[in-house]
Amino acid sequence: xxxxxxxxxxxxxxxxxxxxxxxxxxxxxxxxxxxxxxxxxxxxxxxxxxxxxxxxxxxxxxxxxxxxxxxxxxxxxxxxxxxxxxxxxxxxxxxxxxxxxxxxxxxxxxxxxxxxxxxxxxxxxxxxxxxxxxxxxxxxxxxxxxxxxxxxxxxxxxxxxxxxxxxxxxxxxxxxxxxxxxxxxxxxxxxxxxxxxxxxxxxxxxxxxxxxxxxxxxxxxxxxxxxxxxxxxxxxxxxxxxxxxxxxxxxxxxxxxxxxxxxxxxxxxxxxxxxxxxxxxxxxxxxxxxxxxxxxxxxxxxxxxxxxxxxxxxxxxxxxxxxxxxxxxxxxxxxxxxxxxxxxxxxxxxxxxxxxxxxxxxxxxxxxxxxxxxxxxxxxxxxxxxxxxxxxxxxxxxxxxxxx
Amino acid sequence: xxxxxxxxxxxxxxxxxxxxxxxxxxxxxxxxxxxxxxxxxxxxxxxxxxxxxxxxxxxxxxxxxxxxxxxxxxxxxx
Numbered sequence: 217x218x219x220x221x222x223x224x225x226x227x228x229x230x231x232x233x234x235x236x237x238x239x240x241x242x243x244x245x246x247x248x249x250x251x252x253x254x255x256x257x258x259x260x261x262x263x264x265x266x267x268x269x270x271x272x273x274x275x276x277x278x279x280x281x282x283x284x285x286x287x288x289x290x291x292x293x294x295x296x297x298x299x300x301x302x303x304x305x306x307x308x309x310x311x312x313x314x315x316x317x318x319x320x321x322x323x324x325x326x327x328x329x330x331x332x333x334x335x336x337x338x339x340x341x342x343x344x345x346x347x348x349x350x351x352x353x354x355x356x357x358x359x360x361x362x363x364x365x366x367x368x369x370x371x372x373x374x375x376x377x378x379x380x381x382x383x384x385x386x387x388x389x390x391x392x393x394x395x396x397x398x399x400x401x402x403x404x405x406x407x408x409x410x411x412x413x414x415x416x417x418x419x420x421x422x423x424x425x426x427x428x429x430x431x432x433x434x435x436x437x438x439x440x441x442x443x444x445x446x447x448x449x450x451x452x453x454x455x456x457x458x459x460x461x462x463x464x465x466x467x468x469x470x471x472x473x474x475x476x477x478x479x480x481x482x483x484x485x486x487x488x489x490x491x492x493x494x495x496x497x498x499x500x501x502x503x504x505x506x507x508x509x510x511x512x513x514x515x516x517x518x519x520x521x522x523x524x525x526x527x528x529x530x531x532x533x534x535x536x537x538x539x540x541x542x543x544x545x546x547x548x549x550x551x552x553x554x555x556x557x558x559x560x561x562x563x564x565x566x567x568x569x570x571x572x573x574x575x576x577x578x579x580x581x582x583x584x585x586x587x588x589x590x591x592x593x594x595x596x597x598x599x600x601x602x603x604x605x606x607x608x609x610x611x612x613x614x615x616x617x618x619x620x
Numbered sequence: 621x622x623x624x625x626x627x628x629x630x631x632x633x634x635x636x637x638x639x640x641x642x643x644x645x646x647x648x649x650x651x652x653x654x655x656x657x658x659x660x661x662x663x664x665x666x667x668x669x670x671x672x673x674x675x676x677x678x679x680x681x682x683x684x685x686x687x688x689x690x691x692x693x694x695x696x697x698x
Contacts, residue, residue: 441680446668449680451660494638494657520660546660548653 220265220288222281225561228411232256232278234287245290247562250531252287256283263532269293289393340559347496394437416561419474420595423554424603428611430570430585436617451596454515456567456587458620460542461485461506463609469538469598470563470591470606479562479597488538488558489518491525499525500541500558501534513618545569552588562594565610621674626696630689633669643669669695683689 222232238251245251245398250262251271265271267290274288275281415421433455441449464471464485472481485507488500501524503509503517524530541558546566551571554565568588589610591603613620621629631643634656641656653663663683671678671687674696678686686692 423622446664446671446678449664451664452662492659494640519661519665548659 218267218269218290218292220251220267220271220290222254222283222285222287222533223263223536224253224283225258225532226411226491227414228407229258229283230511231280232261234275235260236277237416239271239274241274243271245269245271254396254532257400257407258530258535259531260528261530261535266272267292267375289578293612310387315569358479376485390546398598402495404493408498411558412556415557416568417560419557419590421557422595422600422603423553423592424600424607425552425588425590426611427573427586427588428605428614429575430587431575433614433617434570434585443561448512448546450511450515451518452570452587453546453567454511454518455617455620456544456589457487457489457518457542458509458511458514459610460565460567461487461509462613462620463606464540464563465507466609467602467606469602473539473560473561474594474596475560479594481620482539485537486537486539488541488561489521490541490543491522493526499530499535500538500543501525501530502538504533505535516612540564552590554590555592558594562597566590566592621696623693623697626674626693627689629670629673629696630692631674633666637665638670643689646689647652649688652689653687682692 225232230255234252235255237251238253239249239251245265245267247268248264249265251265252263253260263338269290269292271290272287273286274309275286283288283508304358345411345430380438385451391577430452431604433452435547437450437452444525454459464487468481469479471485472479474480486502486504487506488502490498490500493499501521503521504512506514509517521530521534538558538561540561541555541564543555543564549569552568555566557564567591568590570585570587572583573586575586576582577584589607591607593603627643634641634643638656638658643656646652646655652658652666658666667678667683667686670676670692676696676698678695682695685695
């Protein structure tokens with residue numbers, strides 16, 4: 217018997233609320249299955265279970281519970297035939313993977329198509345449904361894949377509230393004012409503030425910055441995109457991300473977690489990708505094993521993550537697994553960014569906007585596409601000398617785009 | 621495609637990318653990326669939707685021509 221517990225979806229999460237069970241008592245679960253939807257300050261997250269066996273003792277929906285609280289028990293296959301003993305809730309060894317460690321062995325499978333069975337709701341619409349006490353599930357969505365948009369919420373607010381049937385998996389009496397997936401921007405802001413405050417208090421940051429020529433990468437990218445349909449085209453961010461992931465794989469001192477006074481390097485690069493949410497806020501879900509993904513697969517992963525970060529459907533492993541963060545400001549951002557490390561990670565890389573600047577090539581000043589790359593890293597784990605080598609490795613990778 | 625069809629296509633594609641964005645609030649000559657806060661990924665998804673809905677390939681080099689609603693109406697009417 218093992219416990220399925222409330223996962224810590226990042227250092228800034230203290231509590232969560234199960235708003236949907238995707239299994240029933242007695243169901244068989246397998247490691248990697250999404251079995252619950254938990255509402256957090258990052259919105260509604262699909263929570264995976266990394267246990268095998270028969271699930272039972274599900275907590276009721278709608279209770280706000282702390283991280284590590286027992287949500288259900290899972291009876292392993294070997295003891296499945298034994299009579300079900302009352303579930304001990306205190307002396308059970310934590311058989312579930314510690315949620316703050318990278319789940320290297322788990323079948324991460326980042327390429328699953330976005331789950332379409334769950335209603336997609338834009339964060340702005342979520343916020344309004346919560347304010348109005350409406351369950352977004354009861355609305356008809358007019359966005360892509362039936363997503364509920366702000367306009368849909370506005371329309372429904374004029375309709376009689378009693379006409380809306382309650383969601384099938386929520387006990388209405390239990391959660392009258394807490395619709396599933398309620399997303400609260402204020403709560404997210406407080407959580408970001410807490411995590412960044414802790415980072416600035418605890419982590420002795422140092423910062424490095426380089427300017428890198430993006431000319432070779434740009435011409436490779438243009439040639440790639442010229443012969444392809446828009447859906448198969450790549451964004452510059454994909455090349456930056458891959459170059460960063462390859463360099464991080466060479467310098468393990470920047471990829472891992474600082475826990476209990478010790479740095480734990482993480483061999484796989486589970487690269488947290490910072491995604492700005494419309495209406496404010498930020499999440500940095502993991503692209504698992506980013507250093508091994510070919511560019512088109514990385515592009516698909518990015519597109520999928522951005523879509524799910526904004527519409528709902530991020531998975532718990534994506535929020536608990538990142539070993540390092542990369543932020544890229546895109547084509548309308550600032551020229552450079554110096555990041556704040558997301559604890560317990562030990563580094564964050566930041567790419568500015570790609571800009572044309574005068575650049576000296578073999579004694580000649582030429583206009584050239586360049587990009588600023590910065591590193592903020594933890595002095596408890598590394599020094600600027602090594603950080604400089606990491607930035608040089610990113611530069612080098614971007615000069616040979618065909619090998620990315 | 622006529623102007624009404626193009627406008628409807630643009631609004632439909634946009635609704636999937638930025639559900640809370642309202643195309644009717646955007647002036648014809650305004651840069652959509654700024655008016656609706658579209659990032660690089662949003663804009664590529666927008667181009668993808670316009671291309672699939674119109675059957676036009678829209679090469680990368682032509683992107684600047686469709687930064688505005690007026691530009692989109694002109695480009696897709698060709």
